[in-house]
Amino acid sequence: MNKAQTQSDFFIPRLAVIGVGLIGGSLALALREAGAVGEIVGIGRGLENLQKALDLGIVDRITQDAAEGCRDADVVFLATPVRTLADVAAAIIPSLKPGAILTDGGSVKAQVAQEIEPLLRDDVFLVPGHPIAGTEKSGAEAAFATLYQGRRCILTPTKSTDQEALLFIQRMWATVGSEVVLMDVTKHDRVLAAISHLPHMVAYSLVNAVGSYDRYEENILEYSAGGFRDFTRIASSDPTMWRDIALTNRDALIEMMERFERFFGELKEDVRQGDDGKLFDFFQRSKQMRDEIL
Amino acid sequence: MNKAQTQSDFFIPRLAVIGVGLIGGSLALALREAGAVGEIVGIGRGLENLQKALDLGIVDRITQDAAEGCRDADVVFLATPVRTLADVAAAIIPSLKPGAILTDGGSVKAQVAQEIEPLLRDDVFLVPGHPIAGTEKSGAEAAFATLYQGRRCILTPTKSTDQEALLFIQRMWATVGSEVVLMDVTKHDRVLAAISHLPHMVAYSLVNAVGSYDRYEENILEYSAGGFRDFTRIASSDPTMWRDIALTNRDALIEMMERFERFFGELKEDVRQGDDGKLFDFFQRSKQMRDEIL
Ligand SMILES: NC(=O)c1ccc[n+]([C@@H]2O[C@H](COP(=O)([O-])OP(=O)(O)OC[C@H]3O[C@@H](n4cnc5c(N)ncnc54)[C@H](OP(=O)(O)O)[C@@H]3O)[C@@H](O)[C@H]2O)c1
Ligand SMILES: NC(=O)c1ccc[n+]([C@@H]2O[C@H](COP(=O)([O-])OP(=O)(O)OC[C@H]3O[C@@H](n4cnc5c(N)ncnc54)[C@H](OP(=O)(O)O)[C@@H]3O)[C@@H](O)[C@H]2O)c1
Structure with missing residues (x-):
């Protein structure tokens, strides 16, 4: 049993964060601080921000190849601007391992669920979410471990959402100090x-x-x-x-x-x-x- | 030479504050802390707020009789809502001592100057002002000594404003830590x-x-x-x-x-x-x- 697992009984062996900015980077930092994550892969569009994320110790390795970076991930957290989420999901879903959970932090939920659900495989689960926390800053440098403490996180499961995956993501947000609220997407x-x-x-x-x-x-x-x-x-x-x-x-x-x-x-x-x-x-x-x- | 005068060479022997709320109360506290004031008389409409101001040590004595409270004042600071300023001024101007300076903290300046200037005596001076500082709280309990530190205070002299009185009020605001700006009233x-x-x-x-x-x-x-x-x-x-x-x-x-x-x-x-x-x-x-x- 490794050190991380003794600190928290919630554990994600391998996490991929796509978009290591304020929202994605802060989740990575908070899960790490809680000892609730093994390896964190940072995925992004530009190398500059990814390199910063690596230098700041937010992620363990970086790649611009989303499909490759997500291949072994147990959880993939999508944290790019909302209109990019479906394209990013489309690019990675074919290469995800069976049982992987895809979740996101996008600020709008109906369109995202509508666009991503049709792309899913039977053995890959989507849990749409939205942490009600943030600042006006962006990029990896804006991330901090306590962003989600004492804040709400809204999850918007649909009728096709897998209940075990939902429970797992609820525990993820609870682990970083958020109060999880389930809400109808509309x-x-x-x-x-x-x-x-x-x-x-x-x-x-x-x-x-x-x-x-x-x-x-x-x-x-x-x-x-x-x-x-x-x-x-x-x-x-x-x-x-x-x-x-x-x-x-x-x-x-x-x-x-x-x-x-x-x-x-x-x-x-x-x-x-x-x-x-x-x-x-x-x-x-x-x-x-x-x-x-x- | 008393202790106060050694701390600051700006000094108001007797100050009357009409409306001992956030703005009036904070000026009283700040001048006191700077050792720049002798007696402070608190004047208001309701006894409850005045009593609080007295209990909190913001003012030395209180009265609901504005004319009486201002009789011996060197400086009168008007800090009531802007539409009450002219009535309050009208009530006190006849009883002010020669050389007294009337100044205010009202958030709107043109109408105030227009309404108060015609009421003035030759030996009583008006300096319209507006500290750019505040909070969303009100009443004596909201007052604090550092409110004006590092903030701007706008004074809006008109062509009839006495230059010596203007200089004196500029020094008053500088004493409580504000940067004074002179501005056309419009x-x-x-x-x-x-x-x-x-x-x-x-x-x-x-x-x-x-x-x-x-x-x-x-x-x-x-x-x-x-x-x-x-x-x-x-x-x-x-x-x-x-x-x-x-x-x-x-x-x-x-x-x-x-x-x-x-x-x-x-x-x-x-x-x-x-x-x-x-x-x-x-x-x-x-x-x-x-x-x-x-
Ligand atoms: N900020 C908030 O207050 C807040 C609160 C709750 C939810 N959200 C949601 O969280 C998500 C992220 O917001 P944020 O504030 O964290 O933004 P951010 O700090 O700008 O981070 C977004 C990251 O995504 C990367 N990115 C952008 N387009 C990409 C693409 N097509 N593929 C891969 N990576 C891409 C950017 O890196 P590159 O520049 O290198 O591409 C950037 O590092 C958004 O959906 C937003 O609606 C934000
Ligand atoms: N708050 C701000 O952010 C801010 C900033 C700059 C300038 N100002 C200006 O400063 C002035 C005072 O604002 P404030 O925030 O200090 O308000 P406040 O905390 O409510 O204080 C105003 C005080 O005036 C008294 N008062 C009201 N009407 C009166 C009257 N007719 N005669 C005598 N006393 C009266 C009130 O006491 P009673 O209830 O007992 O009458 C109250 O204690 C206003 O002109 C405002 O526009 C405010």
Whole structure:
């Protein structure tokens, strides 16, 4: 029995991480720290990021050949932008060993499940997942072992999801300190459209609106250290990742964007009309809801 | 020479703070800590908050009678919601001693200056100001001595502002660790509409849109700890304060809200049309601007 196995009774002999960035790299670091993993293979598109991941001790070996890197893996964690997930899955599924579990950390779940499930073999299992944790940073250098501690991880099994594989991935996330929640895939995409995707669209729009005003007016962003900087932190997130999220969760996102527009428009009318009572109520209602979030 | 005066050569023998909340209370604490103030009188509307301010050692004595409390003050700091500032000023100006300096921390400056300047006496000086510092908390309990350290404080003198009084208030803010910036009053209100008032309107609308969706749908806010909670922190700010800001900076705010609506609407159309390139550019532009903010 090796040292790792004495520390945790959950163990993945061989893990492959495709996309060793913030999400993939952090899972690798956390599983290693928990003594819950044997060899970790890092797979990616560019050598530069992979080399960093190797240098930082996030993975044990690296390759740009996804099929080769996954051949002996017990678990493959897909952590590339959501619109690349199906292509990556297609490239590796034929070479996976029987019993391998494929799981992912993609921010949108319906389209991913729809695209990957038809590609599966009978002896390869898919468990779609989404850790509700992150920062605005990306790449291997952004990864850290405690990212998932005390955070939720949503798994969205479908009716074809293997129950043993599901249980195994639940234990994986519990091992890195997350609370696992099972959720219907459509509900996941609507909830995330509301609490994550919409806020990102709002933040990106806010920075563009204020920042470009600046260009031909006074140096507005010069005064924006502090509050504005903190509020708009999420607008520093990776453009590719967010383009992919916006495009794969389009319907739910548009619905939430339109809902936001109605509320914002109503508030603007209350400001324009100088409506004391309505303005107070609007702010008060919002404060109450916000204060209830633990 | 007392101990206080040896610590700092800036000194206010008697300071009156009207509205001993986050902004007023923090200035009192900071000046005291710098040894830059003798007696501090706390003035307010309700006894409960005043009593807390006294218990917390923020002020030396308290009164609900503003005129009485300010009678001997060298400096009066107005820190009540912006739409109350003129009434409060009107109530105290007749009883101020000759040479007294009236200054404020209100978040909107044009209307305040317009309303208070006509009320002034020849021997009482007004210096309009706005510390760019704050939290979403309010009341005396929210005050802390380091709030202004390393932050900017904007003063917006008009052509009738006394130069000596201006210099004195500049030194006051420098004493509590702020970098003082002088700015044209109209520019102040436009800059703040962009970097502070608009973001608050956005955050309040976002929480209302998402939180009320929750009511008849799935328990969305339950999943909103973390990112959403952090992003919407400013929507926990005081409704009275923000109603007053929205109403007194109406024109600049509406202009910025409409500007934001255009950008947000453009983004929504790009999402609807699934326009890869435009979406990437929108996010990329925003990330670049955001990353430039120090
Ligand atoms: N960031 C968050 O807050 C967060 C939270 C939850 C879930 N997620 C999801 O997690 C996934 C990864 O996000 P992240 O934040 O970790 O991004 P990241 O830090 O940019 O990492 C993604 C990695 O994937 C690699 N990659 C990109 N395209 C690839 C391809 N076609 N084939 C192989 N490798 C590729 C990139 O390396 P190269 O540049 O070398 O290709 C990069 O290192 C996304 O699906 C995202 O939606 C993100
Ligand atoms: N919070 C920020 O981030 C921030 C930043 C910069 C500037 N400001 C400005 O600073 C001022 C104060 O804001 P704050 O955050 O310190 O608010 P706060 O914590 O709520 O304090 C305001 C205080 O004023 C008192 N008050 C309210 N109406 C009054 C009246 N008519 N007469 C006398 N006292 C009255 C309140 O006490 P009672 O309830 O007992 O009346 C309260 O303690 C506002 O003008 C605001 O725009 C705020």
